Amino acid sequence: GFDIGKLRAETGLVTLDSGYGNTAAYKSGVTYLDGEQGILRYRGYPIEQLAEHGTFLETAYLLINGELPSADELSGFRSEITQHTLLHEDVKRFYDGFPRDAHPMAMLSSVVSALSTFYQDSHNPFDERQRHISTIRLLAKLPTIAAYAYKKSVGHPVVYPSNELGYVENFLRMTFSVPAEEYIPDPVVVAALDKLLILHADHEQNCSTSTVRLVGSSQANLFASISAGINALWGPLHGGANQAVLEMLEQIQASGGDVDTFIRKVKDKEDGVRLMGFGHRVYKSFDPRAKIIKEAAHDVLSALGKSDELLDIALALEERALNDDYFVSRNLYPNVDFYTGLIYRAMGFPNSMFTVLFALGRLPGWVAQWHEMIKEPGSRIGRPRQVYTGVVERDYIPVEQR
Ligand code: ACO
Numbered sequence: 001g002f003d004i005g006k007l008r009a010e011t012g013l014v015t016l017d018s019g020y021g022n023t024a025a026y027k028s029g030v031t032y033l034d035g036e037q038g039i040l041r042y043r044g045y046p047i048e049q050l051a052e053h054g055t056f057l058e059t060a061y062l063l064i065n066g067e068l069p070s071a072d073e074l075s076g077f078r079s080e081i082t083q084h085t086l087l088h089e090d091v092k093r094f095y096d097g098f099p100r101d102a103h104p105m106a107m108l109s110s111v112v113s114a115l116s117t118f119y120q121d122s123h124n125p126f127d128e129r130q131r132h133i134s135t136i137r138l139l140a141k142l143p144t145i146a147a148y149a150y151k152k153s154v155g156h157p158v159v160y161p162s163n164e165l166g167y168v169e170n171f172l173r174m175t176f177s178v179p180a181e182e183y184i185p186d187p188v189v190v191a192a193l194d195k196l197l198i199l200h201a202d203h204e205q206n207c208s209t210s211t212v213r214l215v216g217s218s219q220a221n222l223f224a225s226i227s228a229g230i231n232a233l234w235g236p237l238h239g240g241a242n243q244a245v246l247e248m249l250e251q252i253q254a255s256g257g258d259v260d261t262f263i264r265k266v267k268d269k270e271d272g273v274r275l276m277g278f279g280h281r282v283y284k285s286f287d288p289r290a291k292i293i294k295e296a297a298h299d300v301l302s303a304l305g306k307s308d309e310l311l312d313i314a315l316a317l318e319e320r321a322l323n324d325d326y327f328v329s330r331n332l333y334p335n336v337d338f339y340t341g342l343i344y345r346a347m348g349f350p351n352s353m354f355t356v357l358f359a360l361g362r363l364p365g366w367v368a369q370w371h372e373m374i375k376e377p378g379s380r381i382g383r384p385r386q387v388y389t390g391v392v393e394r395d396y397i398p399v400e401q402r
Pocket of ligand 1: 236
C-alpha cells in the first residue's frame with residue numbers, strides 16, 4: 001500500500017489533519033462504527049443486542065478478552081472483581097485533602113493516578129500477570145472511587161463495598177446509603193444503569209480513548225494511562241456534555257421554557273452557544289445509542305413515577321432541531337449524552353456525577369484498547385507531526401539591549 005512515511009522522507013511533506021478528522025492512528029479489532037448508517041458493534045456484536053440481553057460485566061469481559069465469557073469464565077471474572085473492590089485505607093485520606101466542592105471528575109482522575117503509587121507492581125505493562133491484576137483492580141475499584149467522590153461532595157461518611165451485591169447494586173449502595181438509612185436499589189434503576197454502562201463501554205478512537213492510547217504508547221502504566229483518559233473525558237465537548245446538557249435544560253427552564261429563543265441563539269452562534277448533546281464527529285445520520293437511551297429515559301421516569309419538565313424541554317428541543325435546516329444540513333442529531341442526564345437525575349445523581357458515570361461505563365473500552373496496543377508487535381510511540389508557523393530563525397539579543 002501507500003507508504004506515507006516514505007513520502008515524507010522523500011519530500012519533507014506532512015499531512016495536516018485538524019482534529020484528526022481523517023487520520024487513522026491505529027488498527028483495532030475492538031469496536032466497529034459506521035457513522036453513515038448509525039452502526040455500532042463491540043467485537044462484532046450489535047450494541048442493540050448487548051444492551052437488551054447482556055450485562056455490563058460480560059460486555060467488559062468481551063471488550064477486554066475478545067469473546068463473550070462462558071458461565072464459568074463470567075463467574076470467575078465477577079468473583080475476582082468482587083475481591084478487589086476495597087480501597088486501601090490510605091487512599092481514603094486523599095478525599096480528606098480535596099475541597100468539598102471539588103469536581104468528582106477531578107477526584108476520580110487524581111485517585112486513579114494515585115493507584116500506581118499503591119500498586120507498584122503495575123509499572124511494567126509488558127508483564128501479562130501485572131496487566132491482568134491492574135485491569136481487575138481498576139474495574140473493581142473505580143465504582144468505589146466514584147462513590148467516595150460523591151460522598152465527599154455531600155459530606156457523608158463513606159460506605160464500604162459489599163461482596164454480596166452485583167457490580168451496579170454495589171455502586172448504587174455505596175453512593176446512596178447513609179448511616180440512618182440503607183439504600184435498597186430499585187431493580188429498574190439497576191437494569192437501566194447497567195444498560196447505560198454497556199452503551200458507553202467503547203466507542204473506538206474518541207478523544208479519551210485516543211488519549212489513553214497516546215499516553216500508553218510511551219509505555220506508561222495502565223493507571224497513569226486511564227487517569228489521562230478520565231481527564232480527556234471531562235471536557236464539555238466529550239463526556240462532560242451530559243452535565244452540560246442538563247445545565248442547558250435548566251437554563252431554558254429558568255427562562256420560562258423558551259425553546260425557540262434558545263434555538264435562535266444556537267443558530268446565530270451567539271456567544272458560541274451550542275445545542276449540547278447534539279452532533280457527533282462520526283455519526284452523520286443518527287447515534288444508535290441515543291435511540292435506545294431515549295426509550296430508557298421514558299421507561300425509567302415512568303417506572304419511578306417521576307415526571308420531569310426538563311424531559312419535555314428536551315423533547316421540544318429535539319423536535320425543533322430535527323425540523324430545522326441549520327441542524328439538518330450539518331447532520332446534527334441527538335448523541336449519547338442528550339438524554340442520559342435526565343435518567344441519571346431521576347436516579348438521584350447530581351449533575352456533577354454524570355460524567356463520572358460515563359467514565360465507569362467507558363473504562364472497559366479504555367482498558368481493552370490499551371491492552372490491544374501494548375500487545376501489538378511493533379507498536380510505536382504516538383508522536384504527531386506539526387506544521388510550524390513561527391519565526392524561522394533569529395539571533396539572540398542580550399536582555400539589556402532589548
Ligand atoms: N450545536 C450547534 N451547532 C453545532 C453543534 C451543536 N451541538 N455541533 C456542531 N455544530 C456546527 C458547528 O458550529 C459547525 O458549523 P459551521 O459549519 O457553520 O461552522 C458545524 O456544525 C460542524 O461542527 P464541528 O465543530 O466542526 O464538528 P466536530 O465534528 O468538530 O464536533 C462535536 C463534534 C464536538 C460533538 C460537536 O458536534 C459539539 O460540540 N456538540 C455539542 C457537544 C456534545 O454534545 N458533545 C458530546 C459528543 S458525544 C461524546 O463525546 C460522548
